[in-house]
Amino acid sequence: AQTVTQSQPEMSVQEAETVTLSCTYDTSESDYYLFWYKQPPSRQMILVIRQEAYKQQNATENRFSVNFQKAAKSFSLKISDSQLGDAAMYFCAYNYGQNFVFGPGTRLSVLP
Amino acid sequence: DTGVSQNPRHKITKRGQNVTFRCDPISEHNRLYWYRQTLGQGPEFLTYFQNEAQLEKSRLLSDRFSAERPKGSFSTLEIQRTEQGDSAMYLCASSPGLGFNSPLHFGNGTRLTVT
Numbered sequence: 001a002q003t004v005t006q007s008q009p010e011m012s013v014q015e016a017e018t019v020t021l022s023c024t025y026d027t028s029e030s031d032y033y034l035f036w037y038k039q040p041p042s043r044q045m046i047l048v049i050r051q052e053a054y055k056q057q058n059a060t061e062n063r064f065s066v067n068f069q070k071a072a073k074s075f076s077l078k079i080s081d082s083q084l085g086d087a088a089m090y091f092c093a094y095n096y097g098q099n100f101v102f103g104p105g106t107r108l109s110v111l112p
Numbered sequence: 113d114t115g116v117s118q119n120p121r122h123k124i125t126k127r128g129q130n131v132t133f134r135c136d137p138i139s140e141h142n143r144l145y146w147y148r149q150t151l152g153q154g155p156e157f158l159t160y161f162q163n164e165a166q167l168e169k170s171r172l173l174s175d176r177f178s179a180e181r182p183k184g185s186f187s188t189l190e191i192q193r194t195e196q197g198d199s200a201m202y203l204c205a206s207s208p209g210l211g212f213n214s215p216l217h218f219g220n221g222t223r224l225t226v227t
Contacts, residue, residue, distance in 0.1 A: 037218075043220070044116075044219060044221070045205075046218070047215040047216075047217075050213065091154050093154075098143070098160055098167065099160065099168060100145070100155075101157070102155045102156075104152070104153055104154050105152070
């Protein structure tokens with residue numbers, strides 16, 4: 001069974017600084033997708049960034065980028081120039097087929 | 113794109129009662145998912161529809177849970193004989209279903225409290 005692990009229950013970052021959230025996963029598949037979702041307090045979950053396992057180039061979306069290490073089954077999220085609005089729960093997710101498997105999340109606090 | 117809509121936002125019920133939640137997905141999305149999320153945890157998969165067909169159901173889902181998507185549009189999730197352990201946020205998500213790179217679009221969720 002596929003599992004997703006996020007080893008950092010909580011992280012904090014100073015405004016305008018950079019932070020990296022960790023994610024590892026377990027799968028025997030060769031092609032799959034990985035996602036990072038953001039869930040602000042009392043608000044709906046939204047997609048931050050996604051990565052296809054076949055693509056070696058790391059995905060980037062504005063201030064958000066990933067470090068995808070397929071052999072190590074690692075998929076970390078880097079947030080540059082952190083803003084107060086980045087404070088949220090961040091979930092790493094894996095998808096092969098129809099079902100998405102989510103990690104337990106990392107709560108990110110942004111300090112002014 | 114009006115987003116995924118879930119009703120009600122909050123539901124408080126007594127143990128043993130039945131509850132029903134509704135989800136209206138984004139109109140052109142043919143995949144619809146139900147997830148359960150408890151405090152401090154990630155979403156846990158419950159079930160999934162492709163149009164009106166329920167294609168997968170979690171082995172963790174007890175027989176007290178049932179979901180429908182009668183015309184491939186909105187979906188309902190019913191919990192019969194609720195238990196305190198059912199207290200959680202129930203999330204609905206939809207997807208265009210164009211491939212497994214299609215991201216999920218989530219609703220705001222229904223928070224269930226069983227007393």
